[in-house]
Amino acid sequence: MIKGILDDEYLIKPITSSNRDEIKNLYDLCSDYHIMCSGKNATYEDVDSIFEYSDKKTSEDSLTLGVYDKCDLLVGMVDIFKNYPDNGTWMIGLLLLSPNERNKKLGTIIHEEINKYALIQGADTLRIGVVEQNTKGLKFWKSLGYQQIKSTTINMGGKESNLNILNLILK
Template sequence: MDEIDMAGGAPVTVRELLPEDEKGVARLFAACGDYFTAATGSAALPADVQSLYYALPEGAEFDQKRLLVVCRGGGVVGLVDLVDRYPDAESCSVGLFVVAPEARGEGVGSAVAGRLIEEGAGRGTRKVAAACPGGWEPGLGFLRGLGFAVGEPEELTGETLGNRTRQPAETGLRRAWLNLG
């Protein structure tokens, strides 16, 4: 993926996460405390950045995993963690999609998601799966705005949700899916 022009704002660049991005992603995670608290009950930890590299659902291969950073003005303003061709060859599962608070409401997330959906559809993706904390309205609104169907809150733990295993503190998560064709 490359540069995405933003109407009325600075363009963003979307690219694969590099080891030197770790500090920027750690700052992003700290800034996105509202999301992490809603999702897990606590703020993100520095080790959460490193664990992104290894978080993979059962049955998926490491070559299916994509960690993408969204950059603007030299800084990281977003991150997308997805597993392509999971749980089947025509699906994509998104485990994490966060945008820094200072970039929210500017269309950054929608532009990046739109480009990823377009590229996925061009490669044969027919379904995108995601999850969102049940009470986190910014995320639920974002998913609905993209056309995702959002399910009811679920209380089960220890199962795969999106592209990762749900943790015990993650209650009330809502599955979301988008059919592309």
């Protein structure tokens, strides 16, 4: 399990549906992301959807982590599904940082921890989907070595977007 201190400034630890209000507060801070993706602010239903599972995305293969600052405030989160869509591939469903924590290398530090943990757990690939209009996100993931493998469409909150699927082969 990924848990510990990140860069002496942040604590990363598992979060659950019991953190619903904290997650909603983070979503509100990150309204720019939600509006870009879905055209609207996030709701509690959007928060709850993080913890909804299916035959392909099980709770056992889910890893939802919160990133807390020194004041114990949730300033980021990452949601990962192990062995999705294939065995050995870990899908990063979301990496979200509050605006005050962006551009501080925190995303890179979190990614390094995910990468290390995934390798230890036997993963060989990390995958992420980035909506086309998220140009900063796309630039970030490509800077980490991710390469686009395909494009598809996605409907988020009634808004259809092109989705770039990127992979990183782990070493």
